[in-house]
Amino acid sequence: MEKEVKPIVNEYWNRAEFPFEIIPKLAELNICGLTYKGYGCPGKSNLMEGILAMEMARIDTSISTFFGVQSGLAMGSIYLCGSEEQKQQWLPLMQQFKIIGAFGLTEPEVGSAAAGGLTTTCKRQGDKWILNGQKKWIGNATFADILIIWARDEDDGEVKGFIVNKDNPGFAVEKMKDKMALRIVQNGLITLTNCEVEEVDRLQNANSFKDTAKVLQMTRAGVAWQAVGCARGAYENALEYTRTRKQFGKPIASFQLIQNHLVEMLSNLTAMQTLCFRLSQLQDQGLLKDEHASLAKVFCSLRTRDVVSRAREVMGGNGILLEYNVARFVADAEAIYSYEGTKEINTLIVGRAITGFSAFV
Template sequence: MSGTFSKIRNAYKLFKSIDFDKLSKLSQKVDLQQVMDGFSKLDDSQLKGLMKMMNSGGGKKKELPVINGDFYELHLRLSEEDRAVQLKVREFMEREIQPIVNNYWLHDDFPFEIIPKFAELDLCGVTYKGYGCPGKSFLMEGIIAMEMARVDASIATFFGVQSGLSMGSIYMCGSEAQKQEWLPGMQQMKIIGAFGLTEPEVGSGAAGGLTTTAKRTADGWVLNGQKKWIGNAPFADVTVIWAKDLDDGEVKGFLVRKDTPGFEVEKIKGKMALRIVQNGLITMKDCVVEEKDRLQDANSFKDTARVLQMTRAGVAWMAVGCARGAYENALDYTRKRKQFGKPIASFQLIQNHLVEMLSNLTAMQSLVFRLSELQDQGMLKDEHASLAKVFCSLRTRDIVSQAREVMGGNGILLDHNVARFVADAEAIYSYEGTKEINSLIVGRAITGFSAFV
């Protein structure tokens, strides 16, 4: 009798918890007599389980892992101070850049309103000492580049040109007077810089084939020639121009101020990648630059190469950031997108794509982390930076391709971000030395033979 009474009591509790208006609607969909017969066959534990399920609304929602492209937790190797900087940059990019980036990318325009906010980060010239610069490690510079490119590679490129190529040329090749004149204002982003090396007909062959010329005169130097693909050039206050001295045949650097007569910049339009970056075609016709604006410690292409070596590691970090942004956006999408009644992230083939992406990303992160350690230890060689550029830009192509693939047709929409990463990865693949040129630099180092023309 006690067992029967217990069943009745538990059944009463169960039905007491039911909304009878809903029960009336339910009776139109199911056979309640059959349901009652089923209840009568349940034992105590089964009834308790059923009550628990009903009270919880069908059970708790599955808690998914945090989306984190740093699978091997490399950030744990940072100091607390550096980790705080990393998170500060991440928060800035997600708050200030993410909401506006697709619109500016679509319209081939630059968000000038972010420059004062960018300046507040106090990160320009991140590795330089003095002149108001932070004096941080090359590792920190790389992580900053990654965090920026994780949201948008165009913004990372803008910053890289300003903080790396342009300021770096002055920091490494300028006189003390030139450093004092330019670097503090550039650090605060009150002065925007550009870096002019590539020409319409000269890219990879810049070491010996520059056609832009410099001729010493009584008034200073006269520059003639063109430069192409020069980031920030349409609005830069100063542009570093590399030109061949007609007298000694050596490459020299010049600081060309905005609005200098004979110096004209045309914005390059119709790009399919890095559309926020404002690239310029520079034309110089008898452009006169005073001797005081010649970079005093830039006397050959070897000095130009020192600047490029310093910044090439940053480009490898940008590739990592672009890949990480694509992976994290794709993972988020696959956990929300449902097909056949389930999130597509639960399907084997999708998980295989995601794991391949993460594997490449983790390898890239580990490589550039060590690369920056070598740079901080003063051990960086050209071939180290070149290997990182080759590997990371190749693998980024793979990752963004798979990220688009798991998104299906939605992968080509800017709203989901990955389409932008796919396009921008193509530019990263080519600039700061093509895959072929960087491969030959590494090949020369490991074989002892130069395969350059």
């Protein structure tokens, strides 16, 4: 990340383009599908995966997001919900980045209400399924080879998952433009018009939204770590800046108010790291619950906002320039704050767990 990504990241972020040249270099690291057992995957700990997510986001949150979609959401859907044949077919190729995946759940009019409100439909016709609807904000969608699409069955009303090939009849994707955050991530608006999918490409063990939620629980922990990385990147760049930037004849790091900001940032960052460390321990012990992942995501994304804001503040006007490597973190923190469950939704998940009462609509 320091050698290959940092020197080019601002240029690509500014152009809202993806640096495809780094994909083979990521593949060489053998870290994709890190926690999965078998299928060419390393079978390492969730703690290691969390630290990797943090280290990626410390340099650039977009690259961490690309990796999370590939390794977590897309591969995870197949690993948790696919048949043995589907796992054998797709996971080894995805682990090596020979196949790029995407995860299509969110819709233009359905975000937080995905559990009960998906409007994308699927209907079986013989050995095929016919999918209709739209998906929005789908990372990697513009260049993915396969896409995991979640749709509601017209016959039984349950949510089912499908492995949709980019060349499937009735599949179309349009790049979303003019984003202020995660500009390197290629988000797409997907339109499915009588899109035909073979029964063999239906995720055989995805029979309701409860199965979709298993994937989201697993990846939400990674997003919490990603928030830590975003905050850490902003803090480290701001700290270095204050040591070298001089005003009134001395480094601004020597001023009390600047030190106050730095200490507040470090306090938040340390609390976030500790929380995520414990979260990954629970995950490795098989004790992770929805409320654990949600508490970490809501706390870390909120604290990240505070850290990046203080980082920008200590840099003055230079804080809004890309070249000083903080403005990008400020913008990207806004995306982390919203995706993989908003503050409000994750709060209600935790609130339900600690009170026994559901405050969902």
